[in-house]
Amino acid sequence: MTQINLLRQKTSLCLLVIYVRYLIGGAYVFSGIGKAMGERFIQAGSMQIPPMGMTLDVFFETLYRTGLWWQFLGWGQLVSGFLLLTQRWSTLGAVAFLPISINIFLITLSMDFHGTPLITGLMVLANLGLLGWDSSKLSPLLQPNQDTTVSIHWRGDQLGHPRYWAGLGLVIFLTSISFGNRVNPPLWLLVCLVEGLIGWLGWWFFRRGKPNDERL
Template identity: 85%
Template sequence: MTWIDSLRKKTGLSLFVIYLRYLIGGAYAFSGLGKAMGERFIQVGSMQIPPTGMTLDVFFETLYRTGLWWQFLGWGQLVAGFLLVTQRWSTLGAVAFLPISLNIFLITLSMNFHGTPLITGLMVLANLGLLGWDYPKLSPLLRPNQDTSLSVHWRADQLGHPHYWAGLGLVIFFTSISFGNRSNLPLWFILCFVEGLVGWLGWWFFKRTKATDERR
């Protein structure tokens, strides 16, 4: 699809996709660590009763008491988040996140989380957008037995500095897991925002310096 290839060559869109991966991967790593470590997502009795008749704290407590399955959910979020932020394996991360994001969206929708389905729905759309961005890599799986050649270049949507963006992603990932499950949410968000901003400024300064040197 030539129009997708043309979009992937645009610097602004490439930056947007890179930071979207950071946002989704960091957020799920932040919320997934507690589950992976066998911790509760919410405290018992802290949620109100929705029209479905089941309290949300009972619902999450039931999930928590499954033990191994609850931890499996957390590790799934951590692994998929890690794959996303590395950029190198972001396509695998986007594929792994699709069932996770759909399940979270349907849970918030069916349990009548006030306002939350809008956020989780946007996460699903963002996930689908990332899959669409990586369609050239996924096309052989979606269109088997086609007489086509495939050449995947890691640098294609990394703005020429794949290791730089991968390193920044790992910084954001380890910052996210250092805060654990819903621990000090505002500080986590501020730190990740600052790290992303500093990373963008570093890339912009390097790009400007390189362009200046080439003109001399």
């Protein structure tokens, strides 16, 4: 645990963790909003049912026709993504995401999504990395019936500016909600990347104006 706390003092790693949360949270909000609103993932008119087996479009249409479960899956992604994007409740978001991310990875693996399992597998690893980063907060849950003292410092997790990073997360959340499944994913990703870059530049310029003893 001491090693994790030492890593949390490194500015570059803190920034990496913050932006990984943005990436995963934004991606699941983007993909989950359509499901939560009861929209199809693939248009029904494009479906083709083969003599044997099931194609991806038929698979998603079957999930869509479950109705309540389809929307529940979308809301699960939406809420978990929001928690990650807030940074303040990111630990809870990472815990909620673990079964979701593993489930999605196994689906892409089982249905032969070509290169997609590589992406979803990396997201599972990133999810596990976020849980490892917050292991000091989770350790009391893994050690029941033991006297444990938990000390949480925002400065070592969000570079001393939790409200700033939470605000940027809200911008990315609203952007992902607005785009949803209705536009090209590359366009959504580009807009979020620009927002993230502007946010990083804003933090960097603000940090430059601080005295050396106040910098991280």
